[in-house]
Amino acid sequence: xxxxxxxxxxxxxxxxxxxxxxxxxxxxxxxxxxxxxxxxxxxxxxxxxxxxxxxxxxxxxxxxxxxxxxxxxxxxxxxxxxxxxxxxxxxxxxxxxxxxxxxxxxxxxxxxxxxxxxxxxxxxxxxxxxxxxxxxxxxxxxxxxxxxxxxxxxxxxxxxxxxxxxxxxxxxxxxxxxxxxxxxxxxxxxxxxxxxxxxxxxxxxxxxxxxxxxxxxxxxxxxxxxxxxxxxxxxxxxxxxxxxxxxxxxxxxxxxxxxxxxxxxxxxxxxxxxxxxxxxxxxxxxxxxxxxxxxxxxxxxxxxxxxxxxxxxxxxxx
Numbered sequence: 001x002x003x004x005x006x007x008x009x010x011x012x013x014x015x016x017x018x019x020x021x022x023x024x025x026x027x028x029x030x031x032x033x034x035x036x037x038x039x040x041x042x043x044x045x046x047x048x049x050x051x052x053x054x055x056x057x058x059x060x061x062x063x064x065x066x067x068x069x070x071x072x073x074x075x076x077x078x079x080x081x082x083x084x085x086x087x088x089x090x091x092x093x094x095x096x097x098x099x100x101x102x103x104x105x106x107x108x109x110x111x112x113x114x115x116x117x118x119x120x121x122x123x124x125x126x127x128x129x130x131x132x133x134x135x136x137x138x139x140x141x142x143x144x145x146x147x148x149x150x151x152x153x154x155x156x157x158x159x160x161x162x163x164x165x166x167x168x169x170x171x172x173x174x175x176x177x178x179x180x181x182x183x184x185x186x187x188x189x190x191x192x193x194x195x196x197x198x199x200x201x202x203x204x205x206x207x208x209x210x211x212x213x214x215x216x217x218x219x220x221x222x223x224x225x226x227x228x229x230x231x232x233x234x235x236x237x238x239x240x241x242x243x244x245x246x247x248x249x250x251x252x253x254x255x256x257x258x259x260x261x262x263x264x265x266x267x268x269x270x271x272x273x274x275x276x277x278x279x280x281x282x283x284x285x286x287x288x289x290x291x292x293x294x295x296x297x298x299x300x301x302x303x304x305x306x307x308x309x310x311x312x313x314x315x316x317x318x
Contacts, residue, residue, distance in 0.1 A: 028286050029064045031083035031109075034095040034119070034275055036071040039195070040223055041248050044272030044318025045095075052276035056283055063283055073101040080105045084112045091115035091285065093278045100124045115285055119278045131285070132295045133278040135270045137168050139300035141175035143268050144218055144245050147302060151243065154184030156215040159207045161193040161200055161224050172220055188214065193224045200227025208235050216243050222250035225264060238263055248272065249303065249311050250318055258308040267303040269311060272318050274298055 032053070037043040046069060053065045066087050070076035076097045083089045092109050096102035096118070103123040110116050110128055118129040148158065160176070163169040173190070180187065188211050193199040200219060207214065208231060219225035225246030232238040246253060247268040256264055271277070277298065284292045303311050 027062050027064050028091070029066060029087055029089045030091045030093060030279070030282055031080075031087060031089040031114075032065055032067045032093045032275070032279060033076060033079055033083065034069050035076070035097045036069040040250060040318045041270075041272050044250075044313075044316050045275050047313075047316045047318070048273040048276040049279065052279045056279060060283065060287065063286075065279065070097065073097040076102060077105040080109055084109055084114070089114055091117065091282050093117045093119060093275065093282050095119040095275055096121045096123065103128070115282065117278050117282045119275050130293045131278070131281055133274055133281060134295075134297055135274055136297050136300045137171035137270075138175035140220075140247055140268050140270055141172040141177075142179045143300050143302050144220070144247065145176045145179035147245060147266055147268075148185065148216055148218065149180070149183050152183075152185050152215055155186070156184075157186045157188050157211065157213055158216045158218060159188050159204075159211065159214055160190035160218045161203050161220060161228065162190055163192065163195045163220055163224070165192055169220075176218060193219070193221075193227070195221045195223055197223050197227040197230075200224035201231045202227075204228040204231035205235075208232070208237060214242055216245070219244055219246045222246040222248045222253045222267065225253065229263060232263070247300075248318075251313060251316055254303060254308050254312045255314075257303060257305055258312065260305060265305075269299070269301040269303055271298050272316070 032049060034045065035042060037046045049067060053067055056063055057065060066083065066089065068079045070079050083092065092114050094106055099121050103125050106116060106123055107128050116129045117131040117133065120134050162173055189207060191203045193203045204227060217228055219228050225244050228244050232242065244264050245266060246264065248270045249267060249272060253264060253267050257267060281292055281296060
């Protein structure tokens with residue numbers, strides 16, 4: 001199997017039947033590279049990737065998935081070199097540790113002839129990837145705001161806990177504020193809580209000390225929301241009708257929604273399974289009889305008691 005043939009194949013509109021037979025004769029090696037999990041969402045991503053590996057290799061005996069996680073950008077760049085030189089991969093699924101330092105290493109993999117699928121964090125140079133798979137950050141903010149507008153009335157007060165100061169956070173926050181604008185709902189303040197439970201606790205403590213009347217909290221992230229709930233309980237304000245909206249799809253949050261948790265009644269999905277989705281799409285580039293190249297932006301579903309069971313994975317760490 002010639003690697004240089006692969007990129008052209010991935011973009012071909014229809015795969016000839018004779019071509020399909022040729023691909024089936026050889027093992028197709030797909031490298032999957034992502035950061036070593038350092039927080040709950042990333043641990044869930046790792047779990048879903050491992051589940052996808054088992055499922056896809058069982059379904060397609062000629063598919064060999066090589067999963068590697070790396071603790072920093074330099075280690076990930078070295079891992080990409082090994083995937084080409086040692087494993088001789090035909091395709092790469094990569095969630096870059098950081099965009100800038102991983103752009104050239106991914107470009108070098110591209111030059112080897114491999115199909116490139118980039119997940120979540122885009123590269124600093126456009127056009128390297130054949131496939132892009134990511135969550136919908138603006139939609140996460142918008143869906144959260146739409147839910148709050150449906151629950152609150154003109155004159156009600158909310159506070160906002162943001163993530164880490166990044167483009168992702170800006171996209172979520174800007175979309176949320178644009179949707180809230182004109183609703184009559186007052187945003188009392190917003191502060192970064194860095195997608196962290198302890199920071200969420202401290203920021204919410206500050207909000208509670210300054211604002212005696214808060215009707216709802218947009219925490220944006222389930223880890224932040226855990227800190228918010230802890231602060232509310234410590235202050236004895238968890239039973240005054242206030243509610244919290246987080247995001248991502250943490251299993252503890254989903255379980256609470258299934259059980260009718262009134263304090264955290266809904267969640268907004270930012271799929272920890274997105275790298276597994278990227279693996280599916282990449283395999284489809286070899287197994288489908290149609291084109292798969294392009295951008296796949298996953299939905300930011302509002303998770304309610306009615307649909308929560310579909311998003312509950314009890315064996316996942318997240």
